[in-house]
Amino acid sequence: MNVFEVMGPVMVGPSSSHTAGAVKIGYIARQLLRDDVANAEILLHGSFLATGVGHGTDRALVAGLLSMKPDDERIPDSFSYARDAGMEYSFGGVELRHAHPNSALLKLQGKNGNKLELVGSSIGGGAINIDKIDGLDANFAAIYPTLIIHNVDEPGHVADIATFLEKYSVNIATLKLSRDNRGGRAVMVIECDQEVPLELIEKLRQKKGILKVSYLSMED
Amino acid sequence: MKGMGIKMSFRALQEIIDISEKTGKKFWEVIMENDMNERAVSREDSFQKMYMLYEAMRNANDNYDKKLMSCSGLVGGDGEKVRIALEKGNLIGGPFVGETISKALKMGENNACMKRIVAAPTGGACGVLPAVLLTYEEQMNVDKDKMVEAMFVASGIGVVISVRAFLSGAAGGCQAEIGSASAMAAGALAYLQGADNEGIAHACAISFKNLMGLVCDPVAGLVEVPCVKRNAGGAVIAIAAADMAVAGVRSQIPPDEVIDAMREVGEQIPRTLRETGEGGIAATVTGDEIAKRVLKHTPIL
Numbered sequence: 199m200n201v202f203e204v205m206g207p208v209m210v211g212p213s214s215s216h217t218a219g220a221v222k223i224g225y226i227a228r229q230l231l232r233d234d235v236a237n238a239e240i241l242l243h244g245s246f247l248a249t250g251v252g253h254g255t256d257r258a259l260v261a262g263l264l265s266m267k268p269d270d271e272r273i274p275d276s277f278s279y280a281r282d283a284g285m286e287y288s289f290g291g292v293e294l295r296h297a298h299p300n301s302a303l304l305k306l307q308g309k310n311g312n313k314l315e316l317v318g319s320s321i322g323g324g325a326i327n328i329d330k331i332d333g334l335d336a337n338f339a340a341i342y343p344t345l346i347i348h349n350v351d352e353p354g355h356v357a358d359i360a361t362f363l364e365k366y367s368v369n370i371a372t373l374k375l376s377r378d379n380r381g382g383r384a385v386m387v388i389e390c391d392q393e394v395p396l397e398l399i400e401k402l403r404q405k406k407g408i409l410k411v412s413y414l415s416m417e418d
Numbered sequence: 419m420k421g422m423g424i425k426m427s428f429r430a431l432q433e434i435i436d437i438s439e440k441t442g443k444k445f446w447e448v449i450m451e452n453d454m455n456e457r458a459v460s461r462e463d464s465f466q467k468m469y470m471l472y473e474a475m476r477n478a479n480d481n482y483d484k485k486l487m488s489c490s491g492l493v494g495g496d497g498e499k500v501r502i503a504l505e506k507g508n509l510i511g512g513p514f515v516g517e518t519i520s521k522a523l524k525m526g527e528n529n530a531c532m533k534r535i536v537a538a539p540t541g542g543a544c545g546v547l548p549a550v551l552l553t554y555e556e557q558m559n560v561d562k563d564k565m566v567e568a569m570f571v572a573s574g575i576g577v578v579i580s581v582r583a584f585l586s587g588a589a590g591g592c593q594a595e596i597g598s599a600s601a602m603a604a605g606a607l608a609y610l611q612g613a614d615n616e617g618i619a620h621a622c623a624i625s626f627k628n629l630m631g632l633v634c635d636p637v638a639g640l641v642e643v644p645c646v647k648r649n650a651g652g653a654v655i656a657i658a659a660a661d662m663a664v665a666g667v668r669s670q671i672p673p674d675e676v677i678d679a680m681r682e683v684g685e686q687i688p689r690t691l692r693e694t695g696e697g698g699i700a701a702t703v704t705g706d707e708i709a710k711r712v713l714k715h716t717p718i719l
């Protein structure tokens with residue numbers, strides 16, 4: 199752990215894992231949706247379900263979906279902010295397989311029609327992991343600018359995309375590949391040292407065999 | 419492939435001390451430089467970031483609302499009670515200890531009431547460090563830079579604990595949360611009182627030995643009972659440990675070995691006593707009743 203993972207974050211209490219981490223999961227989901235949330239189905243797993251209410255996990259997730267950050271003092275009142283913003287939400291429980299005890303499955307619909315299904319877990323001290331996106335393994339910490347690319351599982355995509363990134367001087371920090379055996383789909387998670395230019399993301403979206411490109415920026 | 423600098427956490431307090439002795443840099447400076455390397459930032463950036471956290475602690479303390487109660491109704495107002503008692507001269511511990519207890523409770527209550535705090539190292543244990551540090555600054559008349567240096571000392575100790583053991587109640591019981599916060603605070607206080615590297619490490623060890631085995635048993639699974647009051651206890655133990663270390667008292671067991679022992683104890687703490695709310699104080703008859711009442715009032719489904 200880094201010094202500032204031990205000390206900090208500045209957050210609204212009571213729990214770094216059940217409150218701050220939950221806000222962050224909601225916030226990252228909202229970023230990846232690229233749309234204001236119209237409707238959110240929030241399904242809690244494990245300890246999030248068991249003790250989440252007392253820790254404000256429910257209000258924290260909704261706050262994050264409204265783009266609030268973990269130190270936002272409006273978090274305790276996020277339900278009324280959601281009402282004002284015209285965001286509907288519902289809660290439920292879910293049993294996720296092989297998931298961290300502090301996990302949530304979010305099914306989101308945006309005001310412009312964008313859709314996203316995301317599983318995120320709060321792994322301690324306010325740190326999170328995004329486990330799945332739209333049913334496919336993603337597994338990233340949301341601390342770097344991150345590209346998530348769903349593509350048809352066929353050769354060539356990795357090399358192409360690496361070349362693309364190089365052309366735009368984006369340095370790859372980590373690259374993870376996984377595939378969905380059933381559908382012939384694969385997902386590439388690329389953590390980058392620099393922000394990825396929008397122009398490049400648009401180009402990727404138009405490439406043949408690419409099904410979906412999500413991008414998590416670290417800029418506010 | 420990470421181009422962000424070298425990731426290298428300290429594995430031992432002795433490692434920090436060795437670097438300090440080899441380079442002639444102070445304990446806190448070794449820790450700050452490690453952060454500068456890891457995040458590839460300047461001295462000013464690193465120092466400033468820590469300063470901001472310290473200021474956030476001060477703001478949180480100043481924003482305490484004595485009338486606020488947590489949603490469950492279990493905690494609130496206690497920090498103010500202690501402050502009043504101190505003002506009236508009714509406390510045994512004197513101004514430093516009394517003020518420390520009051521501030522520790524206030525911060526714990528802030529956290530339970532969903533106000534803004536600084537996790538140090540966690541939300542549950544967020545009262546220990548600000549209680550001793552803010553009180554020290556108020557009463558000992560030191561400059562702010564020195565306080566930020568003490569924050570680095572505390573953080574460095576926390577990094578070692580995170581590598582050798584753990585920092586969460588779910589993983590290692592409350593000794594890993596309040597215990598770690600107290601060890602970090604003890605080291606910071608020892609530094610402020612002029613202890614050398616060895617004194618800092620031994621303050622940390624002595625404090626840990628006093629909280630070893632502390633279980634995590636929150637009523638209804640909430641970070642309220644017994645958490646808030648344990649912040650006061652952890653802070654006072656930090657003062658006692660720092661005082662011993664400054665006086666030259668040494669832990670017979672080397673500090674890094676004490677941290678290892680904390681890990682081993684934590685691994686043996688049963689699941690019921692690791693943040694599940696199923697043992698200890700949580701499992702008392704009254705604890706159980708409270709849990710039923712609280713959870714009934716806030717159904718999620």
Ligand code: SF4
Binds near residue numbers: 640644
């Ligand atoms: S009892 Fe558990 S939840 Fe409460 S402060 Fe200690 S470790 Fe944290």
